[in-house]
Amino acid sequence: MVDAPQDSGLIFGGVLDGRGGFLRMLESLPDRHTEQATDEHLWLHLERTHVAAQQWLYQHSGLNEYVCELLLEENTRPRLVKVGDDALLLFLRGVNLNPGADMEDMVSLRIYVDRHMLITLRHRPLRAAVDTREMLDAGRGARDLSSLLLDLTENLSQRIDSSLLEVEDSIDRLEDQADENSADFHRQVLTPQRRRVASLRRFLGPQRDIFNQLQELGGDWFTPQQHKRWYELHNDLTRHVEELDLLRERIGFLQELQQRFMSERMNRTLYLLGIISALFLPLGFVTGLLGINVGGMPGAESPWGFWIALGLMLTLSAVQLIVFRRLRWI
Template sequence: MEHIEFAYCLNGPDAGQRLDSEAHIVTSLKADELAWLHLVADHPETDPWMEEVLDFVEPPTRAALTAKSTRPRTSVQEDGLVVILRGVNLNPGEEVEDMVSLRVFLNPARIITLSRRPLLSLTDLRREVEAGEGPQSAGTFLAALVEHLGGRIDGALFDLAERVDALEDAVIATPDPAQRGQVVDERQEVIDLRRYLGPQRDAIGLLVSGGHAMLSKSDRRRLNEAHDKLVRAVEELDAMRDRLIVLKDEIDSAVQDRLNRNLYLLSILSAIFLPLGFLTGLMGINLGGMPGAESGAAFWVFTGALCVVAVGQFWVLRRLKWI
């Protein structure tokens, strides 16, 4: 049973009881009382087991639940409701923005969820079920799950916003080319989160407006609040993305200004030493008839003339306000 992560009975006389055996799980899923089964999405036995044992799950639904690549969406099937969601990845050693796909199938009598990696939001929901405080209906389960996912997303966005604020303050104070890598990393995280939270906002919006019979007024209200939070989260991500673009431009501008100053300094030095180099080269040729070749004071006279030329160049450059 490695493909089965856990299963619980959610209502009826056995509410909150964990289902340990495969036979008990299948019986509970086919009974009238609401049961919740969580499977490992990428386990090789999951798809064949669902096809063989869970005959009440239609092939299109099973294909949606076990697909290798998913994006958040809501789909109404003949046998129930399929909701694909994403949760932030808080597993040790992994990136937060590498969001974990959570596939959910539910109807009034059964709930089946699948994921490839652990999700703390599912752990929170399991604790509530085991404590006897879990959802009693499929609609309430979905609302609670979306709220838990949203809470973790809010925490991740808060941490990201704190880092972006600190980076913005540092760049404004002292732009440094070394900060460019950090700006790129933060921007990539924003883009990755935005890629999934945008469709997730739309998927939850469809749940709110779809008028599904299994969702009570209370469930819709909770989902609507979660949807509003996601709308604000997506707007905040868009704002952070724009701010990071401005920060990158600020760093690039500072680097360009520094390069221009260095090139300008080199140009000034070249303007000063090019005539001096020409004169010293001209006077250093080994040809007969060079003026002052027989005079002992010629070197000092020529050196003095070079100093006069250099001072004259400096004065001209100052008058032109080049230095």
Template sequence: MAEETMDELTNCWLLDGSGGGNKLIWEQAVSQHVDAKASLWLHLNYSQPEVQEWMVECSGLSALTVEALLQVETRPRCVMADGGLMLFLRAVNLNPGADPEDMVSLRLWVGEKRIYTLGLRKLLSLDDMRESIHQGMGPETTGDFLVQLVELLLDRAGVVIEDLYDLVDQLEESVLLVSSHQQRGQIASIRRQTIALRRFLAPQREALNRLSSERTVILTDEHHLRLREAFDRLTRFVEDLDAARERAGVVHESLISNLTEQTNTRMYVLAIISAIFLPLSFLTGLLGINVGGIPGADSPLGFAVVTLSIIVIAGGLWAFFRWRDWF
């Protein structure tokens, strides 16, 4: 496999055990992979045939594990596999021009000295991980890597959910002030986002619950504590999504009620106007028929009398409607 091809498909780091690490080219990564004395992290693009071939032949994982890691569609879950932890996660999509709810799939296998992460699209949380390693503030062990990555994913998801919650707050306030059909589109967008996010975050919560209870040499007691905190945090995110969806539903009902009330008010005003002008139209129509004997046809005051009569009738109808409290 050509070096330049693999460099395009992989990101290889050798952790130094103190929070830092060295970025490796593919040949160096393969050498360390064969005789790993320090923790090695390989990030691979699972859609490339070269990567799939390497995973099958050289990764050291069983065929069933490799097949699971290379699946096209995955759901969040956690299982023990080949002496390590296999984890399938979803991350919010914060790439430019992307929708956050179009969540990015991330597959991991974490052993005592090896870490495989596989993805197809750019993930900002992995960029955060690389930057922390570059600054010497990254993970010291593979267990540290796993826990820190989970926390980074939740940090990004928390920002998106908080923004979504703030948007619901703004809509609630705006609906109280003024209601418009444009707000219906915003509410529909919020409900669509909450449904899409919850679709993967809810099973991911169960995956973290399973991960926090796994007893393995990879995870220390501190790791289990941090994972339990991550589970509680993700539980709160799911509850916030449920609350946001319910609040959006209430806002939608309030908006529909306001719009219906506005429509009814307009229709009522039009009905009142029609009730006033209906007898006036009948009168003018009657006087406009082309037959003899129309009153005032030969009088110079005929138009003035008719106009005054119309004004008096309209005023009388208005006074009658006001007396009846019809408007």
């Protein structure tokens, strides 16, 4: 299914038939002031940055200016906003599964819902909206707007599972390499993994709180069965957040192992250099002493002077090595 906007900024839209499908699809954006019947339930999926869609929101959607500004904000965080007694604004995030994109660069979905209309806005393609439409096309989708909101949210949350499993598998492999003290582990850069976990945690934590608020929402917004679905969504997202917290701790532990290994390797190198320096320091003193340009140097005229000096230095080196061994320096 092509997820591309029309000239009006409408990606797709339709009227629910109350039996799990669409009564009819919309070819253009309606004027809510004049065209929508009071008993119809609309779903409109829009391209947020499209100029025509923005104009429709302000002029023909029936929403006040404050709501339109919130829906079109450039940067949002997950949150729930009540608009009077009969409308909600939701700002949610989903895992970015677009080709070539980073998973942690989460896609924003803005939702307005009241008794008769649900509007979703996105900038980058979002698979959850497409899946929800396919359910309606097949006649097994939502029967009303509250169920449609739940279907969208569930489809958005389902993909978090696979993304977390991918991160967890990579951390498991790194831990196996660490247990084997593999050279591959010490060459790994863990910063991208930690950044990915932190980014997911940043958005999923507030989103969990939103699901809890929706679960406890009073009035006649949701049926008892739908409240249970929100409860399960909240539980699932709580589990995801706890898994992210655990992954962050595991990555921190692996980074500590890497830092400890690097510190130990550096200490061994410095220790070896210290031993070499201690070995050659007396020899350097002797050669420096023999190299001074003054008269009366012992053995200067003897044909055996060089070999005697060399033998003395080798003997001195051997004595140093014996002393180092006895002191357990080497």
